[in-house]
Amino acid sequence: MTLPLVEQFAYGLDAPICLTWELTYACNLSCVHCLSSSGRRDPRELSTAECRAVIDELERMQVFYVNIGGGEPTVRPDFWELVDYATAHHVGVKFSTNGVKITPEAARRLAASDYVDVQISLDGATADVNDAVRGPGSYETALRAMRHLSEAGFRGFKISVVVTRQNAGQLDDFKAIADRFGAQLRLTRLRPSGRGADVWDELHPTAAQQRQLYDWLVARGEQVLTGDSFFHLAAYGEALPGLNLCGAGRVVCLIDPVGDVYACPFAIHDSFLAGNVRGPGGFASVWRDSELFAGLRRPQTGGACQSCSAYDSCRGGCMAAKFFTGLPLDGPDPECVQGHGERALAAVSGAGAPRPSGDHSHRSGRSGPVPVSIGSGPVPVSIGARPGGGLGPARPPDRACDENPLAGFRRLRG
Amino acid sequence: MSTEAQASGVRAGFDLDRPWQLHPQVSVRPERFGALLYHFGTRRLSFLKSPALLTVVRCLGEASSAREACRSAGVTEAELPGYAAALATLAGSQMICARAAS
Numbered sequence: 001m002t003l004p005l006v007e008q009f010a011y012g013l014d015a016p017i018c019l020t021w022e023l024t025y026a027c028n029l030s031c032v033h034c035l036s037s038s039g040r041r042d043p044r045e046l047s048t049a050e051c052r053a054v055i056d057e058l059e060r061m062q063v064f065y066v067n068i069g070g071g072e073p074t075v076r077p078d079f080w081e082l083v084d085y086a087t088a089h090h091v092g093v094k095f096s097t098n099g100v101k102i103t104p105e106a107a108r109r110l111a112a113s114d115y116v117d118v119q120i121s122l123d124g125a126t127a128d129v130n131d132a133v134r135g136p137g138s139y140e141t142a143l144r145a146m147r148h149l150s151e152a153g154f155r156g157f158k159i160s161v162v163v164t165r166q167n168a169g170q171l172d173d174f175k176a177i178a179d180r181f182g183a184q185l186r187l188t189r190l191r192p193s194g195r196g197a198d199v200w201d202e203l204h205p206t207a208a209q210q211r212q213l214y215d216w217l218v219a220r221g222e223q224v225l226t227g228d229s230f231f232h233l234a235a236y237g238e239a240l241p242g243l244n245l246c247g248a249g250r251v252v253c254l255i256d257p258v259g260d261v262y263a264c265p266f267a268i269h270d271s272f273l274a275g276n277v278r279g280p281g282g283f284a285s286v287w288r289d290s291e292l293f294a295g296l297r298r299p300q301t302g303g304a305c306q307s308c309s310a311y312d313s314c315r316g317g318c319m320a321a322k323f324f325t326g327l328p329l330d331g332p333d334p335e336c337v338q339g340h341g342e343r344a345l346a347a348v349s350g351a352g353a354p355r356p357s358g359d360h361s362h363r364s365g366r367s368g369p370v371p372v373s374i375g376s377g378p379v380p381v382s383i384g385a386r387p388g389g390g391l392g393p394a395r396p397p398d399r400a401c402d403e404n405p406l407a408g409f410r411r412l413r414g
Numbered sequence: 415m416s417t418e419a420q421a422s423g424v425r426a427g428f429d430l431d432r433p434w435q436l437h438p439q440v441s442v443r444p445e446r447f448g449a450l451l452y453h454f455g456t457r458r459l460s461f462l463k464s465p466a467l468l469t470v471v472r473c474l475g476e477a478s479s480a481r482e483a484c485r486s487a488g489v490t491e492a493e494l495p496g497y498a499a500a501l502a503t504l505a506g507s508q509m510i511c512a513r514a515a516s
Contacts, residue, residue, distance in 0.1 A: 005461060005463060008445075013445060014445070017459065064443070064452035092452070092454055094457075114455055115454055117457060
């Protein structure tokens with residue numbers, strides 16, 4: 001009959017299934033790996049009325065839910081108002097927070113709603129490991145928020161962990177924390193995006209840790225969420241639960257605090273900017289008419305990875321991870337489990353990697369300002385022999401991953 | 415281990431002869447290939463892989479039984495087991511639920 005469903009998704013839908021919406025670049029923390037280089041509020045931030053208009057559009061487009069993040073979204077004075085507005089308009093909300101505003105009262109309010117889910121960020125199972133990345137006191141803040149949610153009877157909130165070289169040995173401890181609070185553990189991949197570009201070399205898991213992570217995840221199946229973010233590990237063998245699909249510009253996207261629409265939350269760069277919700281046709285027109293998204297929805301080639309036996313599993317990995325490490329979009333993922341990424345990285349100079357487009361870091365933060373410069377662009381590499389030989393134009397892989405696009409996706413036959 | 419394998423485990427014993435309905439917390443979005451379903455309670459996403467299955471699901475709430483819903487959607491006897499399996503999977507993930515006979 002029709003195309004397989006994964007292909008239907010790869011060619012894009014009339015509306016995203018869900019999307020990530022960073023409500024503000026303001027943040028009380030200065031995490032060294034922040035995807036959006038957050039810290040200071042952008043004065044051009046969408047107003048409350050503009051945010052409501054976006055929600056109205058999402059309702060009309062039947063977008064089921066938004067993943068709200070930042071920055072720290074709860075520091076927006078209209079945060080709770082916007083959450084209520086969204087849920088009243090049939091747009092579910094999952095929001096990510098460092099926990100700073102999750103008071104006992106806020107926790108009770110959250111526990112009472114079926115349409116709001118909460119994700120507390122925690123990047124170490126111990127204060128020393130967590131605070132080295134997220135800043136002093138952030139572990140205690142997160143644990144306090146978890147306690148409040150748990151005491152309010154909120155079952156199954158998420159504890160969201162970015163897996164790093166420093167915390168990869170703590171997976172059982174993270175699981176124990178989640179179990180203690182009646183929460184669900186969610187592990188995601190460190191991306192070299194935002195300030196993450198500056199620390200990726202030191203923080204990303206080693207090859208041996210990746211292997212252990214994969215085995216650990218396979219053993220736990222659906223007990224542990226991954227937001228589909230480790231599909232590059234499918235090249236080890238069995239795919240992890242989830243659809244293993246890159247949703248960038250196809251079934252997901254990102255709206256940033258000033259209304260810019262990017263292909264995915266890990267790709268805040270002019271190269272992946274599709275338009276702005278303040279434009280004449282609003283968000284719907286960006287989603288439907290953007291040339292960038294149209295390009296992402298066209299059939300993709302495997303490029304340098306085409307000849308690799310694992311290509312059908314990993315589909316070349318994550319577009320954003322390649323882009324910000326200076327690798328070509330049709331080449332291997334920098335953390336390719338076959339080792340092709342490491343070899344490719346050795347062949348490119350890190351200095352040539354594109355820089356994130358915006359920097360909102362605190363000016364006196366722990367991490368200094370991120371220099372903004374656009375490098376010379378991806379350097380093509382090839383892996384072994386490939387039919388046809390030459391290198392095509394750099395093209396995105398036909399899958400990649402996303403913040404939370406299809407986590408928990410169930411396949412049904414019909 | 416896969417979601418598919420897990421889902422198939424719940425297919426046995428779907429009662430075609432009782433009334434069913436879409437779960438009140440489920441939102442349905444029609445698509446070219448069928449439909450996307452989202453359950454706000456379980457926060458799970460599912461899809462219906464054909465427009466015909468969408469028609470069946472939409473008929474459930476009014477029909478006296480799932481069998482009747484299939485019939486009014488134009489499902490033939492030969493196709494019925496496939497639809498029963500799909501409905502069983504939907505019931506297993508709480509996308510549809512049993513309804514009291516009216």
